[in-house]
Amino acid sequence: xxxxxxxxxxxxxxxxxxxxxxxxxxxxxxxxxxxxxxxxxxxxxxxxxxxxxxxxxxxxxxxxxxxxxxxxxxxxxxxxxxxxxxxxxxxxxxxxxxxxxxxxxxxxxxxxxxxxxxxxxxxxxxxxxxxxxxxxxxxxxxxxxxxxxxxxxxxxxxxxxxxxxxxxxxxxxxxxxxxxxxxxxxxxxxxxxxxxxxxxxxxxxxxxxxxxxxxxxxxxxxxxxxxxxxxxxxxxxxxxxxxxxxxxxxxxxxxxxxxxxxxxxxxxxxxxxxxxxxxxxxxxxxxxxxxxxxxxxxxxxxxxxxxxxxxxxxxxxxxxxxxxxxxxxxxxxxxxxxxxxxx
Amino acid sequence: xxxxxxxxxxxxxxxxxxxxxxxxxxxxxxxxxxxxxxxxxxxxxxxxxxxxxxxxxxxxxxxxxxxxxxxxxxxxxxxxxxxxxxxxxxxxxxxxxxxxxxxxxxxxxxxxxxxxxxxxxxxxxxxxxxxxxxxxxxxxxxxxxxxxxxxxxxxxxxxxxxxxxxxxxxxxxxxxxxxxxxxxxxxxxxxxxxxxxxxxxxxxxxxxxxxxxxxxxxxxxxxxxxxxxxxxxxxxxxxxxxxxxxxxxxxxxxxxxxxxxxxxxxxxxxxxxxxxxxxxxxxxxxxxxxxxxxxxxxxxxxxxxxxxxxxxxxxxxxxxxxxxxxxxxxxxxxxxxxxxxxxxxxxxxxxxxxxxxxxxxxxxxxxxxxxxxxxxxxxxxxxxxxxxxxxxxxxxxxxxxxxxxxxxxxxxxxxxxxxxxxxxxxxxxxxxxxxxxxxxxxxxxxxxxxxxxxxxxxxxxxxxxxxxxxxxxxxxxxxxxxxxxxxxxxxxxxxxxxxxxxxxxxxxxxxxxxxxxxxxxxxxxxxxxxxxxxxxxxxxxxxxxxxxxxxxxxxxxxxxxxxxxxxxxxxxxxxxxxxxxxxxxxxxxxxxxxxxxxxxxxxxxxxxxxxxxxxxxxxxxxxxxxx
Numbered sequence: 023x024x025x026x027x028x029x030x031x032x033x034x035x036x037x038x039x040x041x042x043x044x045x046x047x048x049x050x051x052x053x054x055x056x057x058x059x060x061x062x063x064x065x066x067x068x069x070x071x072x073x074x075x076x077x078x079x080x081x082x083x084x085x086x087x088x089x090x091x092x093x094x095x096x097x098x099x100x101x102x103x104x105x106x107x108x109x110x111x112x113x114x115x116x117x118x119x120x121x122x123x124x125x126x127x128x129x130x131x132x133x134x135x136x137x138x139x140x141x142x143x144x145x146x147x148x149x150x151x152x153x154x155x156x157x158x159x160x161x162x163x164x165x166x167x168x169x170x171x172x173x174x175x176x177x178x179x180x181x182x183x184x185x186x187x188x189x190x191x192x193x194x195x196x197x198x199x200x201x202x203x204x205x206x207x208x209x210x211x212x213x214x215x216x217x218x219x220x221x222x223x224x225x226x227x228x229x230x231x232x233x234x235x236x237x238x239x240x241x242x243x244x245x246x247x248x249x250x251x252x253x254x255x256x257x258x259x260x261x262x263x264x265x266x267x268x269x270x271x272x273x274x275x276x277x278x279x280x281x282x283x284x285x286x287x288x289x290x291x292x293x294x295x296x297x298x299x300x301x302x303x304x305x306x307x308x309x310x311x312x313x314x315x316x317x318x319x320x321x322x323x324x325x326x327x328x329x330x331x332x333x334x335x336x337x338x339x340x341x342x343x344x345x346x347x348x349x350x351x352x353x354x355x356x357x358x359x360x361x362x363x364x365x
Numbered sequence: 366x367x368x369x370x371x372x373x374x375x376x377x378x379x380x381x382x383x384x385x386x387x388x389x390x391x392x393x394x395x396x397x398x399x400x401x402x403x404x405x406x407x408x409x410x411x412x413x414x415x416x417x418x419x420x421x422x423x424x425x426x427x428x429x430x431x432x433x434x435x436x437x438x439x440x441x442x443x444x445x446x447x448x449x450x451x452x453x454x455x456x457x458x459x460x461x462x463x464x465x466x467x468x469x470x471x472x473x474x475x476x477x478x479x480x481x482x483x484x485x486x487x488x489x490x491x492x493x494x495x496x497x498x499x500x501x502x503x504x505x506x507x508x509x510x511x512x513x514x515x516x517x518x519x520x521x522x523x524x525x526x527x528x529x530x531x532x533x534x535x536x537x538x539x540x541x542x543x544x545x546x547x548x549x550x551x552x553x554x555x556x557x558x559x560x561x562x563x564x565x566x567x568x569x570x571x572x573x574x575x576x577x578x579x580x581x582x583x584x585x586x587x588x589x590x591x592x593x594x595x596x597x598x599x600x601x602x603x604x605x606x607x608x609x610x611x612x613x614x615x616x617x618x619x620x621x622x623x624x625x626x627x628x629x630x631x632x633x634x635x636x637x638x639x640x641x642x643x644x645x646x647x648x649x650x651x652x653x654x655x656x657x658x659x660x661x662x663x664x665x666x667x668x669x670x671x672x673x674x675x676x677x678x679x680x681x682x683x684x685x686x687x688x689x690x691x692x693x694x695x696x697x698x699x700x701x702x703x704x705x706x707x708x709x710x711x712x713x714x715x716x717x718x719x720x721x722x723x724x725x726x727x728x729x730x731x732x733x734x735x736x737x738x739x740x741x742x743x744x745x746x747x748x749x750x751x752x753x754x755x756x757x758x759x760x761x762x763x764x765x766x767x768x769x770x771x772x773x774x775x776x777x778x779x780x781x782x783x784x785x786x787x788x789x790x791x792x793x794x795x796x797x798x799x800x801x802x803x804x805x806x807x808x809x810x811x812x813x814x815x816x817x818x819x820x821x822x823x824x825x826x827x828x829x830x831x832x833x834x835x836x837x838x839x840x841x842x843x844x845x846x847x848x849x850x851x852x853x854x855x856x857x858x859x860x861x862x863x864x865x866x867x868x869x870x871x872x873x874x875x876x877x878x879x880x881x882x883x884x885x886x887x888x889x890x891x892x893x894x895x896x897x898x899x900x901x902x903x904x905x906x907x908x909x910x911x912x913x914x915x916x917x918x919x920x921x922x923x924x925x926x927x928x929x930x931x932x933x934x935x936x937x938x939x940x941x942x943x944x945x946x947x948x949x950x951x952x953x954x955x956x957x958x959x960x961x962x963x964x965x966x967x968x969x970x971x972x973x974x975x976x977x978x979x980x981x982x983x984x985x986x987x988x989x990x991x992x
Contacts, residue, residue, distance in 0.1 A: 046824065047822065059749060059909075061823070063823065067827060070831060071758070078835075089846060093850040094850075095849075095850060095851055104778070108778055108779050112776065115772075119765075119769060120765065120769055123740065127762055127765070130740070130744055131743065134745060136747050136750075142681040142940065142948065143746075144941050145682070145684065146684065146686065148684075151685075151741070152685050152688045152734065152738075155733065167776065170722060170778045171722060171778075174715065213630040213631065213637055256631055257631075258533055258645055260785065262785075267781060268781070269710045269781050270712065271711045273645055275629025275630040275642075275643065276644060276712055303862050303864055305862055307785040307786070307853040309528060311455075311458070311543040312543065313454070314458070314857070318861055
C-alpha cells in the first residue's frame with residue numbers, strides 16, 4: 023500500500039515538473055528569448071561561477087583546517103618525516119597554483135560574460151607568454167622532482183649491514199612473520215615445502231633456518247634500522263604500514279624489501295596521542311580477494327634493550343615443533359641440536 | 366533528388382538522379398554512414414554509463430552506509446546479498462572491477478572517442494565519409510559484441526571479473542583465488558579482445574581519413590583542434606592497444622594452457638602449483654604500457670572538444686593554437702614513456718622508479734600549458750554560457766584539480782604513502798574520469814543540433830551542469846582527505862584497522878553526493894531523448910561557429926554535402942576578428958572576400974589564393990561540360 027502511494031506521489035511530482043518545464047519552454051518561445059544569442063540565464067551562470075568559487079573555497083579551507091589532526095597521520099619513521107615534508111611542500115606549491123588558476127577560471131566567466139555591444143579581443147597567440155609558462159612550471163617541477171629523487175634514492179638504497187631483518191609473507195588473507203634468530207640470516211625457503219605445520223615453506227635443511235622463529239606481531243627496536251623482507255605465497259599483496267610511511271608489494275616468486283628506522287615506540291606514540299589503545303598497523307593495499315580489507319598485522323616498536331630481551335625469549339620453529347626437524351638427515355639434526363642448545 | 370544522389374559512391378549512377386533509399390537495416394543497424402555509427406557509439410556509451418554509474422552507487426551504499434540492510438536489492442542481486450542483508454565482499458570487488466572496466470573502456474573510450482571521432486572527423490575535415498565505411502561499421506559491431514559479452518558476464522553465477530580493472534595476475538589467473546577469476550574473467554578477456562579489435566579498426570580509419578580525405582585547403586595547420594586530438598588519440602590507441610592484447614593473450618595462456626608467463630612459486634588452496642619462473646610484474650609493465658596511454662586516449666578527445674567549444678563560445682580564437690598542438694604532440698609521445706609510475710612500489714628496480722619519476726613530471730608541463738591557454742582564451746572574451754561551454758569550463762577545473770594531485774603521485778617518494786589509497790582514487794576520477802566525462806557531455810550538448818537537427822533544452826542543461834559539477838566535487842574532493850589519512854582502495858570496510866576506523870561521516874557524505882549526482886544524470890537522459898524528437902528545431906549554425914560541419918544541411922544525408930564539398934580558406938578560429946562585421950568568419954569564406962579584416966600576412970596570401978581559385982575554375986569548367 024505504501025509502495026503504491028509512493029509511486030502515485032512520484033508520478034504526481036514528475037508530472038508537475040513536466041508541466042513547469044513545458045510552460046517555461048512556451049514562455050521563452052513567446053518572449054523570443056530563445057532567438058537571442060545569450061539569454062538572461064547567461065548572467066545567472068556567470069554569477070553562479072563566482073558563488074561556487076566562494077562557497078567551495080570557504081568549505082575547503084574550513085574543513086582542511088578543522089580536520090587537520092584527523093587526516094594527518096602521526097609519523098613514526100625517519101624517512102617518513104622526509105616524505106611528509108615533501109608532501110607538504112608540494113601541497114604549498116600546487117595549492118597556490120590551484121587557487122590562482124581557479125580564481126581566474128571562475129572570475130573570467132563573470133567579468134567577460136556576453137555583452138551585445140562588446141567584441142572579444144582577437145588575441146590568437148603570444149610566443150613570449152607561451153615560453154614563460156612552459157619554462158616556469160618546468161623549473162618548479164624540476165626542483166620538486168630533484169628533491170623527490172634524493173629522498174627516493176635514500177629510501178631505496180641498500181639497507182645498512184646491521185639492519186634487523188624481519189620477513190613478512192602475505193597470503194590470503196593474513197600476514198606471517200618470521201625472524202632470522204641469533205644469526206640475523208633467514209633460512210632458505212621453497213614454496214613447495216609449504217604445509218600445515220610449515221606455513222612459511224622454510225627449508226630446514228638450511229642451517230640458517232634452525233634458529234628462525236615466528237611471531238604473531240612484528241616487534242622492532244626504536245632508532246635502529248629494520249629491513250622488511252617481503253614475499254607472497256599466493257597472489258599479490260602489499261605491505262602498508264601507514265605510520266611508517268612504508269609500502270611495498272609482496273610478489274609471489276619475487277622477494278621485495280623495504281628498510282626504515284622507526285622513531286617512536288608504541289608506548290611513546292600512545293602517550294603522544296593520548297590513546298592507550300594505539301597500535302602501529304600493517305594493512306594490505308594490493309587487491310587480493312575476498313578478505314583484502316582484513317589483512318591486519320600489528321607492529322610493536324620497543325626500546326632496543328626491550329627488543330633484545332624479547333629476542334632472547336623467543337622459541338624457534340624447531341623448538342616449538344620438533345616434528346619439523348624429523349625428516350632431516352642425521353648429521354644435520356645433530357648440528358641443529360648443538361646450535362639450539364648453545365642458545 | 367539531387368541531395369540523395371550524393372550518397373551514392375558510384376558517380377556513374379548519378380546521371381540518372383534516382384532516389385536512393387536506405388532500408389531500416391542499412392540506415393539504422395548495419396549502417397556505413399559515419400554519422401549513424403557515431404550515434405550508435407553514443408547511445409551504447411550512454412547505456413554503459415548508466416550501468417557503470419549504477420554499479421558505483423551499489424558499492425557507495427556499502428561504503429557510506431555499512432550497517433544498512435540491502436535486503437531490498439535482493440530481487441536484483443540475488444545471492445550476492447547474504448542472509449544478514451549485507452553485500453557480499455567478493456561481489457563488492459566485482460562491482461569496483463566492472464565499474465572501472467566499463468567506465469574506462471566502454472564509456473570514455475568507445476563512448477567518447479568512438480562517438481566524436483566518427484561523427485566529427487569527416488564533417489570537420491570536409492569528407493563524404495570515413496576512408497572505409499565498412500571497417501567503420503565493423504568497428505561498431507565488434508564493440509557491440511564486446512558489450513554483449515561483458516554484459517552477460519555480469520549475470521553468471523560466479524560473478525564477473527573481480528581482480529580490479531587492472532586484473533593483475535596471479536589473482537586474475539587463479540580461480541582458487543577469487544570466484545570471479547573463473548568464467549567471469551574468461552568473458553572479460555574475450556570481451557576485451559573484441560574491444561581491442563574494435564578500437565584498432567576505428568583508429569586505423571580515423572588516422573587514414575585525417576591524412577587522406579581532407580578537403581581542398583584543409584591543411585594540417587587549419588585543422589580544428591578537435592581533429593588534432595582525435596588524430597593523436599587514434600595514434601596512441603593504435604600503438605598501445607596491441608600491447609594490451611599481448612598481455613591478455615599471455616594471461617589466457619597462463620589461465621588455460623599451463624604456461625608460466627606471470628605465475629611463479631604459488632601455494633594456494635592447500636597445494637603448490639607447478640608454475641615457476643614467471644613474473645607478475647611483467648604483466649604490470651605490459652598492462653600499463655597500454656594503461657597509461659589509455660588515460661590520454663580518454664582525455665585528449667575531451668580536451669580537443671573543449672578547445673573547440675571554449676573558442677566558439679568565448680567568441681575568441683583559441684589562444685596559442687600552435688602551442689596547443691605542440692603540447693598535445695608532447696603528451697602523445699610522453700604518454701608512452703611514463704607507464705611505470707603506476708608501479709613505484711611494485712618491487713621493480715628503484716632506479717627505474719627514478720627514471721619514470723623524471724619522465725612523469727615532464728608530462729605535467731604540456732598539461733600546464735594547455736590550462737594556461739584555456740584561461741587566456743577566456744580572458745577578454747565575450748562568453749556565451751551554452752551548456753556545452755559550462756561543461757567545458759567544468760572540464761578545465763577538473764583538469765587543474767586532478768592534474769595537480771598528479772604531481773604528488775608522480776613523485777615516487779611521496780607516492781610510497783599515497784599509492785593505492787583514496788588519494789589516487791580522487792586524483793584519477795577528477796583528471797581522467799570526470800574531466801573526460803565532462804568533455805563527452807560538452808560534446809553532446811554542442812553537436813546535438815548537428816546530430817539530430819534539434820536543440821537540447823538549455824535550462825535543463827544548466828541544471829544538469831550545476832548539479833553534476835557541484836556533485837562531482839562533493840564526491841571526489843573529500844576523498845583527498847580520506848586518502849591522505851591512508852585509507853586503502855578497494856576495501857569493503859575500513860573498520861578492521863584503527864587508523865582507518867573513522868570518517869564514517871565523510872564517507873556517508875560522499876555516498877549521498879554520489880547518489881544525487883547519479884540522479885542528476887537522468888535530467889540529461891530525459892533532455893537527450895526528449896529533444897531528439899520534440900526539441901526545438903535547430904538553425905543551421907546555432908553556435909555561430911566557423912568549422913565545416915555547420916555548412917551541411919540540417920539533416921545531412923550519407924555523403925554530408927549536397928554538391929561539392931566546400932573548400933577551406935582559413936583556420937577555424939577567426940572569431941571577433943578586428944574589422945569583420947560579424948564576430949565569426951567560417952572557414953569556407955575566402956580571404957579575398959574579407960579584405961577589411963585580413964591581417965598583413967593574410968593579405969599576402971590573398972594573391973596566391975586568387976591564383977589557385979582561377980586555376981581550379983579552368984580545370985573544373987571542362988570537367989563539367991564532359992558530364
